[in-house]
Amino acid sequence: MHSTTTWRQRLSRWDVRFSPYLYISPFFIVFAVVGLYPLVYTAWVSVHDWHLIGGQGDFVGLQNFADVLQQPRFYNALRNTFSIFLLSSVPQVILAIFIAWMLDANLRAKTVWRMGVLLPYVVAPVAVSLIFSKLFADDSGLINTVLGQIGINPIGWHADSFASHVAIATMVNFRWTGYNTLIFLAAMQAVPRELYEAAVVDGANRFQQFFSVTLPSLRPTLIFVIITSTIGGLQIFDEPRMFDQLGQGGADRQWQTLTMYLYELGWGPQRSFGRASAVAWLLFLIIIVIGMFNFWLTSRISSSEGRRAKTRSKELV
Known part of the structure; x- marks a missing residue:
């Protein structure tokens, strides 16, 4: 026992x-x-001379990395990736916070509006890319037609480098803004209502409540969204690949991203899995560095804002 x-x-x-x-x-x-x-x-x-057809070859060490870093197309793809990333992520976060703030108000049919915001996210990326590629067509696109009606010359959305980045960033924003909006909305609804009531007693209007109560309470969520947007934005592939019929990033590779360049190395004429893997690891390291920088910057900003909030609360007391 x-x-x-x-x-x-x-x-x-x-x-x-x-x-x-x-x-x-x-x-x-x-x-x-x-x-x-x-x-x-x-x-x-x-670190191997690895080809699509021949398979694993000799050990070459860091030679694949050196070959990739000597290619002008790598730096062109890097510039395009950062340009599209900035044009999409920054407006996306700002717009998502604003829409979430509007949905957090006392609106009628809240569920319908929230479902409507999320609908673009559930649409297949290929479908979104095909639709927007027609909207931004150089000759017969709806966007250029509308611009022509108000006296603006047609824009070469596929010919001009910056214009193509704006068009692709618009696709990304259309698809992902609603997803981030719901994340921010959930964070806003978790903010204690007593804080808003105290702000109303102090005479704060809605905009003052937003900047003094809502935004400081969103700091952890904001860090999360910025980091995830960075990871997703630097790995963008579907939207630029489907922006034209060839899927090569333009005639001069003016909107070719790093993931598209990786695909071209592995499954293009070179068929070099070794170099494609080197690009993948370089992209991974870039994401890690930028993610750590974003985390450090947002944490520093949030901590400084927290100290200011404590100082203001002590002064009020």
Whole structure:
């Protein structure tokens, strides 16, 4: 009897100690299979002379990285990626916060409006790209037709580099703004209503409440959205690839992104998986560096705003 009780106590201690790890183990198993393993395998491919047809070749070390960094098209794709990323992510976050603020107000049919905001996100990226590529057509597009009606010359959305970046960024904003809006809306609804009531007592109008109560409360969510937008924006592929029929990023590669350049290296005329993997790892490192910088910057801004809020509260007391 004594040994049975001891065994049960020991089993209970093991359950308390190891069961939490068993509960979270599915995430790490899935991450290891679909995330970590491809990352390590890509690093292995990047240091070999690996071709689509011939398969694994000789070990070349960092030669694939050196070859990629000597190619002008890599830097062209890098510039295009950052340009489209800035034109999409910055307005996207600002617009998402504004729409979430409007939806957080006392509107009629809130559920309908929230579903309407999310609808562009559930549409297939290929469908969105095909529709917007027709809207931004150089000769017969609806956008240029409307511009011509108000006396503005047609814009070469496919010929001009900056104009093509604006068009692609518009596609990205159309698809992802609603998703980020719902994230911000959930964060806004978690803000204690007592803070708004205190602001009303102090005589603050809606805009003053927004900048003094809402925005400071969104700091953690804002950091999350900025980081996820950075990761997604630097990996953009569907929208620029479907912007024209060839899918090469323009005649002069004026809107070719890093992921499109990676695809061209691996499945284009070169068929070099080694160089394509090198580009993938360079993109991964760029995302890590920019993500860490965004986290540091937003954390610094949020901490400074928090200190100012505490100072103002002490002065009011």
